[in-house]
Amino acid sequence: xxxxxxxxxxxxxxxxxxxxxxxxxxxxxxxxxxxxxxxxxxxxxxxxxxxxxxxxxxxxxxxxxxxxxxxxxxxxxxxxxxxxxxxxxxxxxxxxxxxxxxxxxxxxxxxxxxxxxxxxxxxxxxxxxxxxxxxxxxxxxxxxxxxxxxxxxxxxxxxxxxxxxxxxxxxxxxxxxxxxxxxxxxxxxxxxxxxxxxxxxxxxxxxxxxxxxxxxxxxxxxxxxxxxxxxxxxxxxxxxxxxxxxxxxxxxxxxxxxxxxxxxxxxxxxxxxxxxxxxxxxxxxxxxxxxxxxxxxxxxx
Amino acid sequence: xxxxxxxxxxxxxxxxxxxxxxxxxxxxxxxxxxxxxxxxxxxxxxxxxxxxxxxxxxxxxxxxxxxxxxxxxxxxxxxxxxxxxxxxxxxxxxxxxxxxxxxxxxxxxxxxxxxxxxxxxxxxxxxxxxxxxxxxxxxxxxxxxxxxxxxxxxxxxxxxxxxxxxxxxxxxxxxxxxxxxxxxxxxxxxxxxxxxxxxxxxxxxxxxxxxxxxxxxxxxxxxxxxxxxxxxxxxxxxxxxxxxxxxxxxxxxxxxxxxxxxxxxxxxxxxxxxxxxxxxxxxxxxxxxxxxxxxxxxxxxxxxxxxxxxxxxxxxxxxxxxxxxxxxxxxxxxxxxxxxxxxxxxxxxxxxxxxxxxxxxxxxxxxxxxxxxxxxxxxxxxxxxxxxxxxxxxxxxxxxxxxxxxxxxxxxxxxxxxxxxxxxxxxxxxxxxxxxxxxxxxxxxxxxxxxxxxxxxxx
Numbered sequence: 001x002x003x004x005x006x007x008x009x010x011x012x013x014x015x016x017x018x019x020x021x022x023x024x025x026x027x028x029x030x031x032x033x034x035x036x037x038x039x040x041x042x043x044x045x046x047x048x049x050x051x052x053x054x055x056x057x058x059x060x061x062x063x064x065x066x067x068x069x070x071x072x073x074x075x076x077x078x079x080x081x082x083x084x085x086x087x088x089x090x091x092x093x094x095x096x097x098x099x100x101x102x103x104x105x106x107x108x109x110x111x112x113x114x115x116x117x118x119x120x121x122x123x124x125x126x127x128x129x130x131x132x133x134x135x136x137x138x139x140x141x142x143x144x145x146x147x148x149x150x151x152x153x154x155x156x157x158x159x160x161x162x163x164x165x166x167x168x169x170x171x172x173x174x175x176x177x178x179x180x181x182x183x184x185x186x187x188x189x190x191x192x193x194x195x196x197x198x199x200x201x202x203x204x205x206x207x208x209x210x211x212x213x214x215x216x217x218x219x220x221x222x223x224x225x226x227x228x229x230x231x232x233x234x235x236x237x238x239x240x241x242x243x244x245x246x247x248x249x250x251x252x253x254x255x256x257x258x259x260x261x262x263x264x265x266x267x268x269x270x271x272x273x274x275x276x277x278x279x280x281x282x283x284x285x286x287x288x289x290x291x292x293x294x295x296x297x298x299x300x301x
Numbered sequence: 302x303x304x305x306x307x308x309x310x311x312x313x314x315x316x317x318x319x320x321x322x323x324x325x326x327x328x329x330x331x332x333x334x335x336x337x338x339x340x341x342x343x344x345x346x347x348x349x350x351x352x353x354x355x356x357x358x359x360x361x362x363x364x365x366x367x368x369x370x371x372x373x374x375x376x377x378x379x380x381x382x383x384x385x386x387x388x389x390x391x392x393x394x395x396x397x398x399x400x401x402x403x404x405x406x407x408x409x410x411x412x413x414x415x416x417x418x419x420x421x422x423x424x425x426x427x428x429x430x431x432x433x434x435x436x437x438x439x440x441x442x443x444x445x446x447x448x449x450x451x452x453x454x455x456x457x458x459x460x461x462x463x464x465x466x467x468x469x470x471x472x473x474x475x476x477x478x479x480x481x482x483x484x485x486x487x488x489x490x491x492x493x494x495x496x497x498x499x500x501x502x503x504x505x506x507x508x509x510x511x512x513x514x515x516x517x518x519x520x521x522x523x524x525x526x527x528x529x530x531x532x533x534x535x536x537x538x539x540x541x542x543x544x545x546x547x548x549x550x551x552x553x554x555x556x557x558x559x560x561x562x563x564x565x566x567x568x569x570x571x572x573x574x575x576x577x578x579x580x581x582x583x584x585x586x587x588x589x590x591x592x593x594x595x596x597x598x599x600x601x602x603x604x605x606x607x608x609x610x611x612x613x614x615x616x617x618x619x620x621x622x623x624x625x626x627x628x629x630x631x632x633x634x635x636x637x638x639x640x641x642x643x644x645x646x647x648x649x650x651x652x653x654x655x656x657x658x659x660x661x662x663x664x665x666x667x668x669x670x671x672x673x674x675x676x677x678x679x680x681x682x683x684x685x686x687x688x689x690x691x692x693x694x695x696x697x698x699x700x701x702x703x704x705x706x707x708x709x710x711x712x713x714x715x716x717x718x719x720x721x722x723x724x725x726x727x728x729x730x731x732x733x734x735x736x737x738x739x740x741x742x743x744x745x746x747x748x749x750x751x752x753x754x755x756x757x758x759x760x
Binding site for chain 1: 333340404407408410411414415417423426430431434438651658662668682683684686693697712717718719721723726727
């Protein structure tokens, strides 16, 4: 093949260009840590990365939901604990009725205060949001009944507040005042609500009616048992949410590893290649200078 | 036998021929890096022997050579390679121009990895789910409003930028059509000059080179191939219509509907070259992206609104849209009533249920609902990204393949037509020596004449 000067020049330029393009790509990869930066550099990889990022966003959201659910369940549990404590105090107060007849006003007042504590527990609000009123979260679940009996009225809607733990799987993280206190006979239609029972016990103590107090105690016991079992159910749900959180964390980590595998550059390989490419570039440049040194002009003139 | 003066004539013919040959060599060296220049070569030929054959003198005394002359100046060029190169130029021009237009689309739709329409939609779904979890929290509703506004703004921005890209491409087409007109005018002018030069028995090699260079550029712009015609002229057709015929060129002009030739005022379809690539990007690729954007935005608006209509805001009003009703990405926007009052965002499924976020959750779950022929909105968004990436990658593969082929052809062309300094220097020396020798012939003849004139019979 006949070799002309322009051929040597353009071939050198092409080779230097090729070497520096590859060098630039590798430098970009090493500097950014990404195997590809534009869609066109790896269309399939880009879309896979976008899809993985989308899944990570979705699962991270579920992970955040578990925090929200756990927070709400914990607050519910704390409120139930205080209600349980109050009911226990009420029972103790009733049991300590010393004599029949009048003069038990102080004890009756204690029971009255306890029933108010129960109301405070059930009307507990976190960040302006009532926990036991279903979807009516901006109004207190129970309000005093001006008519007197029953002493308090339920004004929630028994809505289930739930949190999504994965696609289509939700956990109910709410408990309703009606269920806790058997308001409107929500848990047991045959039974009065807890606050009414407390009121009856209070009246019986004030009147010194030991029989009525004992009858009240039996009912109070049922209320106590119900709230305790509800607390147990809430504890089980907290555990469920925690398991879900752990599982989601694991899945997110796996997906992040997959994303990294898809879009991140293998730094060791990239740097090794970068070194190799530097040498190629230097060789091309050296070849260029060597070729340009040789000319007949050096001998003729 | 021509006698002593005959020798001087031979010497003179050699002096003239080698000087011409030196001219050509110098011309080669001078143009060693001139683009499009083809190496030339003076073809030397022996003068016809004297006396002419068949004459009595020739029969008696035989024939003797009468020197040398330049019978032609050859241009080292292979027209087959020119054709091959132009085919590659046309395809390369097309892919490069299309890629140039589409790369901008890529930088708009995915400026950096992870910042694209798909991740934006993820943010929107997450914002809805946050509201679903805390429907009474007004500050979280503001975050949802912000996110939805950003999504809407981004869609409109995409459309605007894709449309302005179309306009930029239009300008590019316009400029290139002007270049084509200028090229065809110049090529037609070269056609005329070449015909005249050939008629005058000159060798218009440099005119050929210049014309070939322009034809290369014409092929790069339009993919049009020249056809050789009589008297050294060429004809160029574009979409079946003549662009250059001998000394006349037909102008192209850009109209609203397309590119029209002055030949018969008909529209010409340019499917190759830079203009072909730009037209394809503008007429096929970008509209297809805009369609996808419309599909995504339209579905987003319809689906979110359909659910939102069923829900109740914190103000207990139902039946409202979240987005302004519409089907195009160009006019997607959060409903002004929602933007003015985030309490109007309908998260609840029933009246007077501030703690109910079930409708907001349904909206958030659109993330995984296949609402578009079995695909989710996010999947369609990702398909759009794949479409853009694949289109550009196809262009890039085309560029790489054509560039490789063109490099090979250019190498062969340079092997044939390129100037080698070493070669020229060698021939230069040879010609120089031949010239010196010719001068010596004349000197020798002269000395012989001196002998005869000055010494013969002188006492």
